[in-house]
Every structure is written in C-alpha cells, then in structure tokens.
Amino acid sequence: MRSFNKVILKSSASLKEVINTLQSADIKIVCVINEDNQLIGTVTDGDVRRAFLKNCDSETSVKKFMNPKPVTVSLNTTKIESKGLMKKYGIHYLPVVDDNNKLLGIETLSEGPEESKFINFVFILAGGFGTRLHPLTKDTPKPMLKIGDRPILERIILQLIDQGFENYIISTHYKGDQIKNYFGDGSNLDINIKYVEEEIPLGTAGSLGLIEKNITNLPILVINADLVTDIDFKSLLNFHQKHNVKATICVKDYEYQVPYGVIESTGVYLNKIEEKPVKSFKINAGIYVVDPALYEDLSGKEFMNMPDLIVENLSNEEVAVFPVHEYWLDVGRIDDFDKANNHYLGKN
DSSP, X not given: OBOOGGGEEETTOBHHHHHHHHHHSSSSEEEEEOTTOBEEEEEEHHHHHHHHHTTOOTTOBGGGTSBSSOOXXXXXXXXXXXXXXXXXXXXXXXEEEOTTOBEEEEEESXXXXXXXXXXXXXXXXXXXXXXXXXXXXXXXXXXXXXXXXEXXXXXXXXXXXXXXXXXXXXXXXXXHHHHHHHHTTSGGGTSEEEEEEOSSOOHHHHGGGGSOTTSOSSOEEEXXXXXXXXXXXXXXXXXXXHHTOSEEEEEEEEEEEOSSEEEEEETTEEEEEEESOEEEEEEEEEEEEEOHHHHXXXXXXXXXXXXHHHHTTOGGGOEEEEEEOSOEEEOOSHHHHHHHHHHTTTOO
16 A cells, blocks of 8 residues: 555645646545545546646646546455456556545555556657757757757657557658667667658658558557657557547647737727736647558658648547646757756756
C-alpha cells in the first residue's frame, strides 16, 4: 500500500492544482477529501483529459470532473481481491478507506516498475533545418542540441524506452550523419533503430511514405524531434486503440492574454469592455498515432505536412483528439531552448 499524503486535495482545488499534483507525484491518482477528511472522489489522467475535452479551464473546480463514486477497498481486503478488482475495472489504483470513508492509503496494481513492452514503431521526425534556432543549428541539427547534458532526441528516446517502446524509425535530412553516428542501430540502448533519408524536405507527413512497406500492421507513434514533454505515451497508444480511429492527434491547451481592453458592441452602442482577457486555444502538440492505412499511399517523394494528411481523414469520426496536460514545450526558438534547459536543471 502506497503513501498518499502527496496526492490529497480538498474539494476546493482547481484543475490546475490537480495537474500540478499529478505531475509531481509518483502515483497518478488524486484523492479528493472533504472537511471531515472523507474521500469524496478521485481524479486520474483520464479524468483530466476528459475535462479538457469538455473545455474546462484551469480554474474549474475538481468537483466538476472528478469521479464521485470511485471503487474503494478496506484494510481487510486481500491483495488478491484488490488486484482482481483493479483488473475487473481496468484501473491501477484503489483508495483504501475505513468504515467512515476516511482515506487510509492507496493500493496499486504493481508496487514495482511496470514491465509493459510495445512492438509498435515510433517514427521520429528529425530532418528539419532548425532555422529559428540559428546560430545554434549552424553546425548541429536541432534534435542534437543539448538540453542539460543530453541531446533533445536522446531525451525523447530514453523517455520512450522507459515506457516500453523498443522499435524506432528516424527520418533525417539536415546533418543527418550526426544523428546516425550518435545513435547507430540502437543496440547500445537495447533498442532497434532504422533510418529513412529525406533527399529533399518532405514535411511532417511526407516522410512517412519512406517507411518500408508492410513493416508493420500496427499503429505507429509519430513525434517531432524537437519536443520536451512528460507525456504518457502508453496512455496515448491505449487511447488510440480504444477509440478505434485511423489517427490520433495530441493537443495542448494554449492560453494567450490580449494586452488590451476588448470591446463588445452592437452597432454603435457599447455592450461591455473586457480588460486584457485570457483566451484559450487547443494547439497541435506535434505528437500523433497513425494507422498504416493512413500513409500507405504516400510516395515518399512529395511534400506533405501532418495536419493536411489528417484533415483528409476527418470524415466518419476517424481522427481522435488526445489532450496533453503534462509538461510540453516545442523547442523551436532560442527562448524556448532556454526554457527547456531551465526545466531540466537538476534532472540530469
């Protein structure tokens, strides 16, 4: 049974507080209690993602999106019974409560590291010029710029390895030899790496046409090689498979504060003035899961970006949206590069 002090929140907590708690804790559940310290609900990654899909903002009360009727167990429940319940309901955590519903602990499906392994390929787009990061990219391809003491691309791969992914294809173009020389065939990391070479820039989707035909019939994970993120890739893949779609696109909430007072009017008459409002948008996070059928007709010779490929398949509910609430940063500019390094201080 795990300690739970770091994952307890009061019913007054906001979505932002829930996300911060999930990101900092070693178990991915938040237990919500009332003033009498009784358990009144739980929140998992899935609940947070559903909240984003319902357009909840960062200040939304946890009571709006928590699970108010979580499955619980008592101290008298055996390990075998607890694991049976978790497998039955497809959950990884069970709050342990007393007769008054006060939280005593959290039972987990596994006390040790998860051993899930995936044979799905990960396709990493590493061919860009990184012009916005010049002069850093004058002699170094953007994926090989170091965040802390490791290249961005190495951080991505190590994170994926930790989550059970073993098969990789890396698309290269600009100074691709540096990438190939650094990672080789992946054997030093106990993984398998293949490469495809873009003779001309093909965009974020065009290079999918270079993948060896029939190499897999499973969905592949596609990711830009200039991202710093703590996303749960396993949850993303499971989400895609659960919804039975051709493609899943990851989205991140992006807030922008208008630096002026915004006027609303009817004709010549003023309705209201909203001073420096914050607007929220869902942006493309540069991470996808795609089925082979989506890219099998690509020639590998024509430029195409992933959004264009996905838009072609919007009919019949064939594309799903996966909200990313974890840390995410597109390292596309010098100031973003500095932010990424600051984020990893002390994490190397």
